[in-house]
Amino acid sequence: MMSFISYFINGLSLGSVYAIIALGYTMVYGIAKMLNFAHGDVIMIGGYVVFTVVSTMGLGPVAGILLAVILCTVLGVVIEGVAYRPLRMASPLAVLITAIGVSYLLQNIALLVFGSNPKSFTSVVTVPALKLADGKLTISGETIVTIISCVVIMIGLTTFIKKTRAGQAMLAVSEDKGAAQLMGINVDGTIALTFAIGSALAAIAGALLCSAYPTLTPYTGSMPGIKAFVAAVFGGIGSIPGALIGGLLLGVIENLSKAYISSQLSDAIVFAVLIVVLLVKPTGILGKKINEKV
Amino acid sequence: MAILEVKNLEVYYGVIKALKDISFEVKEGEIVALIGANGAGKTTTLHTITGLIKAASGNIQFDGHDITKIRGDKIVGMGMAHVPEGRRVFAALSVYENLKLGAYTRRDKNEIEETLQMIYKRFPRLLERKNQPAGTLSGGEQQMLAMGRALMSHPKVIVLDEPSMGLSPIYVNEIFDIIQEINKSGTTVLLVEQNAKKALSIANRAYVLETGSIVLSGDAKELMNDDSVKKAYLSE
Ligand SMILES: Nc1ncnc2c1ncn2[C@@H]1O[C@H](COP(=O)(O)OP(=O)(O)O)[C@@H](O)[C@H]1O
Numbered sequence: 099m100m101s102f103i104s105y106f107i108n109g110l111s112l113g114s115v116y117a118i119i120a121l122g123y124t125m126v127y128g129i130a131k132m133l134n135f136a137h138g139d140v141i142m143i144g145g146y147v148v149f150t151v152v153s154t155m156g157l158g159p160v161a162g163i164l165l166a167v168i169l170c171t172v173l174g175v176v177i178e179g180v181a182y183r184p185l186r187m188a189s190p191l192a193v194l195i196t197a198i199g200v201s202y203l204l205q206n207i208a209l210l211v212f213g214s215n216p217k218s219f220t221s222v223v224t225v226p227a228l229k230l231a232d233g234k235l236t237i238s239g240e241t242i243v244t245i246i247s248c249v250v251i252m253i254g255l256t257t258f259i260k261k262t263r264a265g266q267a268m269l270a271v272s273e274d275k276g277a278a279q280l281m282g283i284n285v286d287g288t289i290a291l292t293f294a295i296g297s298a299l300a301a302i303a304g305a306l307l308c309s310a311y312p313t314l315t316p317y318t319g320s321m322p323g324i325k326a327f328v329a330a331v332f333g334g335i336g337s338i339p340g341a342l343i344g345g346l347l348l349g350v351i352e353n354l355s356k357a358y359i360s361s362q363l364s365d366a367i368v369f370a371v372l373i374v375v376l377l378v379k380p381t382g383i384l385g386k387k388i389n390e391k392v
Numbered sequence: 393m394a395i396l397e398v399k400n401l402e403v404y405y406g407v408i409k410a411l412k413d414i415s416f417e418v419k420e421g422e423i424v425a426l427i428g429a430n431g432a433g434k435t436t437t438l439h440t441i442t443g444l445i446k447a448a449s450g451n452i453q454f455d456g457h458d459i460t461k462i463r464g465d466k467i468v469g470m471g472m473a474h475v476p477e478g479r480r481v482f483a484a485l486s487v488y489e490n491l492k493l494g495a496y497t498r499r500d501k502n503e504i505e506e507t508l509q510m511i512y513k514r515f516p517r518l519l520e521r522k523n524q525p526a527g528t529l530s531g532g533e534q535q536m537l538a539m540g541r542a543l544m545s546h547p548k549v550i551v552l553d554e555p556s557m558g559l560s561p562i563y564v565n566e567i568f569d570i571i572q573e574i575n576k577s578g579t580t581v582l583l584v585e586q587n588a589k590k591a592l593s594i595a596n597r598a599y600v601l602e603t604g605s606i607v608l609s610g611d612a613k614e615l616m617n618d619d620s621v622k623k624a625y626l627s628e
């Protein structure tokens with residue numbers, strides 16, 4: 099029983115990372131209507147920035163995360179402005195191919211700068227592990243911090259969108275760019291802001307992910323990126339609570355399958371569940387279409 | 393004095409010329425109607441004026457400024473609001489949130505609140521439904537919301553693209569009454585309509601658009617009695 103709880107909590111923690119990454123996918127999809135396949139690689143860049151600041155320069159983890167957030171935010175805005183903005187009127191396929199290109203570009207830049215040898219990442223978490231049930235259940239500091247971060251980010255983002263002018267502009271742009279512009283909203287600026295937020299979250303996800311799984315290579319971001327994308331689709335792409343539910347479910351399913359079924363098959367199981375969910379509900383768990391009444 | 397002046401406007405969709413050398417003006421306080429058949433270029437004209445489409449050549453003056461090359465989102469703040477064809481309310485957002493977005497370019501909270509109350513007074517149904525998602529409103533209610541949302545920017549000029557489209561006759565009359573009220577309270581109106589009869593009945597002046605060119609213009613009452621207009625646009 100204790101081991102089940104422990105697998106479950108670890109699944110929640112992994113799922114929290116997926117959820118934070120999935121937010122980036124889902125917000126960009128919701129607002130710019132594109133799949134930013136380079137999103138996973140922004141996580142990896144965030145990981146390397148933290149690694150460089152903490153392990154090479156010897157500064158504290160807070161400085162590392164802060165710098166990673168700043169650099170990834172800038173990176174996200176630059177990627178959007180240079181690679182995606184000129185393609186706003188182009189076919190979705192052209193945008194998708196460009197996004198894959200950007201993904202390879204980031205991986206190769208990392209390969210060039212940091213080499214292909216895995217770096218061993220020093221955890222940014224200093225919170226001690228929690229021992230429960232007379233020491234039979236241990237919850238690591240990383241797990242605690244990751245889950246709390248996810249909750250804080252979700253509440254913060256939801257409040258931002260609901261309460262601020264910029265957040266309402268994001269909702270308007272996600273529904274109808276033309277009508278949003280007619281309200282006086284700067285559509286390009288709003289899309290850039292969305293990339294900025296998604297990339298800042300990717301930096302945080304990178305630090306958390308590398309703290310829990312401390313090997314860092316130029317490909318560290320791809321698999322979590324793909325899984326977070328699956329989580330976003332799972333929960334209903336475009337939906338913020340959907341990203342949370344999708345991420346958590348994915349993390350728990352993955353961890354429980356690893357523990358009780360097969361660690362080789364866990365990814366296959368995750369994708370099988372996705373296929374079943376999409377067969378039953380093509381828009382994902384929380385995805386919805388509002389029908390216009392005339 | 394002309395508050396809006398369009399000169400020699402030409403607009404293309406790819407290689408297709410949608411507007412051919414269009415010129416017209418709207419004077420302060422007027423209701424000007426732009427009528428024409430489906431596909432004549434009415435929507436294209438409005439989209440170019442409010443910056444959703446760029447003109448290939450020509451010039452648009454608004455309130456003393458050349459707005460031909462100005463970004464569309466800036467034009468709203470200069471005092472021109474656009475109620476688009478098909479209403480285009482934000483379906484997932486509430487009526488209240490839609491109205492708030494209409495005031496996006498304004499900063500003064502008290503003034504925004506004042507305009508909001510004025511709009512609720514003019515459209516009591518929007519007040520009743522203020523927390524309802526806009527997508528659940530009826531077509532007529534959505535049209536009112538689209539108009540209320542445009543008025544939230546406190547515009548000098550409001551352009552309306554086929555506000556009566558798809559509405560039942562009762563709503564059509566109500567919408568046209570409201571347009572007249574809006575005009576009486578000091579807002580200049582540029583009205584695009586396929587319902588030429590209704591449009592000419594409330595307009596001061598009108599222009600007739602045919603396949604991208606203005607073929608006729610003049611006093612609305614005179615146009616109503618013009619034989620070619622009668623034949624092409626007013627036959628039942
Ligand atoms: N996005 C577009 N792409 C290509 N052609 C368009 C587009 N929008 C309108 N058109 C064409 O431009 C012409 C004018 O259309 P429009 O301005 O919508 O007319 P109206 O509003 O008077 O019905 C039509 O021939 C139409 O087919």
Ligand SMILES: [Mg+2]
Binds near residue numbers: 554
């Ligand atoms: Mg039209």
